[in-house]
Amino acid sequence: MAPSIYQKLLKCRQKNLFIVTDSTVGPLYGEELSLFLQENGFKATLIQFPAGEVFKTRATKEYIEDEMLKAGAGRDSCIVALGGGVVLDVAGFVAATYARGIPLILIPTTLLAMCDASIGGKTAVNTPYGKNLIGSYHMPELVLRDVSFLETLSEEELKNGYVEMIKHAAILDKNYFELLEKRSCSLEEAIEISVMLKSKVVALDPQESGLRRILNFGHTVGHAIESMSNYTVSHGRAVAIGMLLESQMADSLGFYSAYDRLKTIFESYEIDLSLDFPLDTLYEHMCLDKKSDTFVPRIVILEEIGTTQKFDNVYCYPCTRLNCQKLQMVKTKALPL
Ligand SMILES: NC(=O)c1ccc[n+]([C@@H]2O[C@H](COP(=O)([O-])OP(=O)(O)OC[C@H]3O[C@@H](n4cnc5c(N)ncnc54)[C@H](O)[C@@H]3O)[C@@H](O)[C@H]2O)c1
The missing domain is CATH 3.40.50.1970 (Rossmann fold)
Known part of the structure; x- marks a missing residue:
């Protein structure tokens, strides 16, 4: 040490x-x-x-x-x-x-x-x-x-960290996203940028009454996937898949979808996006998320790469069973759709 x-x-x-x-x-x-x-x-x-x-x-x-x-x-x-x-x-x-x-x-x-x-x-x-x-x-x-x-950390565990860095960039800083896309900053620089970005959000909303929820992009679905897999899918992988599925839900709700760019960057970092179990209980698991409002799950939605939608300072949007239904049909390693 x-x-x-x-x-x-x-x-x-x-x-x-x-x-x-x-x-x-x-x-x-x-x-x-x-x-x-x-x-x-x-x-x-x-x-x-x-x-x-x-x-x-x-x-x-x-x-x-x-x-x-x-x-x-x-x-x-x-x-x-x-x-x-x-x-x-x-x-x-x-x-x-x-x-x-x-x-x-x-x-x-x-x-x-x-x-x-x-x-x-x-x-x-x-x-x-x-x-x-x-x-x-x-x-x-x-x-x-x-x-x-x-x-001493394995390559797979490093990838879990890259996913959270990509999330920080996707919600907060499009220049950082481009740096990560081009791999044109060192790991130390990327850690420094991520720490600075997350710290700023936390300082503005320490108890997560609004803005801090944006850090949960990909996590409503991600946490559900971790739980459904009995934690055989790592947090990083689950959040990456979560960001993709939440982007598709945003698309079905009529909002911007970062799906293509996110999928490309995850693939370039060789993040395993496959799932080998059905998502038929995804919605029920999403309902247990802490952002749920009267048992209706809510997801964070991007305005574009680098910014998120505000929705009256709530920073997340209700997702109905219908929005989720298409995704529940996913059965095997075919992810993403
Ligand atoms: N509190 C928060 O704000 C916050 C934010 C993001 C994630 N999380 C939580 O973090 C957890 C995921 O963390 P993680 O990905 O670090 O998983 P982890 O803590 O399980 O670590 C992954 C594996 O790496 C091993 N390991 C740790 N350091 C090592 C090292 N230097 N060399 C070799 N092996 C090492 C661990 O023993 C473990 O087997 C999830 O539970 C998630 O909910 C919390």
Whole structure:
């Protein structure tokens, strides 16, 4: 791990640190970090849970809490969340509720977590009824990013991060979209642009009462697909497919559709857009989305690449079962239509 991250952690006010990580990141970076902190006068406890979206659950949250209670964690403690978006979301949720809230430091180790999940203070766990349905807002005191973590990340996981970057560009910045299309910015520059774009939106609407919903482009369908696949489809892939299907829904509602440009860019980044299960319950799953209004799901709609439709500051539009019906016919790997 880069020394810059080590040094910054040493300035942490709390001396009782709980490093929460998963079973992949723990052996790669967590154990070393824990030792380093112990050698520098901190009490550092490493808590690991099995890697993967299926473990982003209330049971995992309870497990982490019990480990902290056993170790005597109190308000003098701080959680250091070290990992991808799953670790950041669960550990952040523990920090939000443990002893009614303790400080949180985020160290994102996937591209998706660096450019997206580490920004904005959203924390959550999944339930059998749907994704991210139980959670809270809890802002980290510090976010420590270092691209060298990506050296051990698989190509498939990198692609999940590219999808969120493409989403930021599609909703907020057409020049950035062109840069990504032409591959004419470095990964570090792209992370910086994405962090800046998402941070600006979060600052304007921290509790998602309107504008922040645009960050959910592709997510009404994406979350439904993740849940329907029992999390065998990764978040990044599900959101890419979600952006395409939501573009088709926008088209059927008479709005602009970014379908062709999005499909081209996803293909150039070799994002797997196939699905091997039918979408016949897609609408029911979409209804459980947090943006739903009286159980009618709503989707974010682009005005063009780089901007979104406002709809009286609501920033999302109801999608009826009929709009969804054509998509429900999709049965196999034939996606997109
Ligand atoms: N809170 C938010 O604002 C927000 C935003 C976007 C996404 N998310 C959430 O993020 C999650 C997806 O995050 P993700 O894509 O990072 O998935 P993830 O956390 O499951 O990580 C993907 C895999 O990579 C492994 N890994 C992590 N860092 C590694 C490294 N440096 N080297 C090798 N392997 C490593 C993990 O162990 C895991 O197996 C979803 O649950 C999604 O809902 C949250």
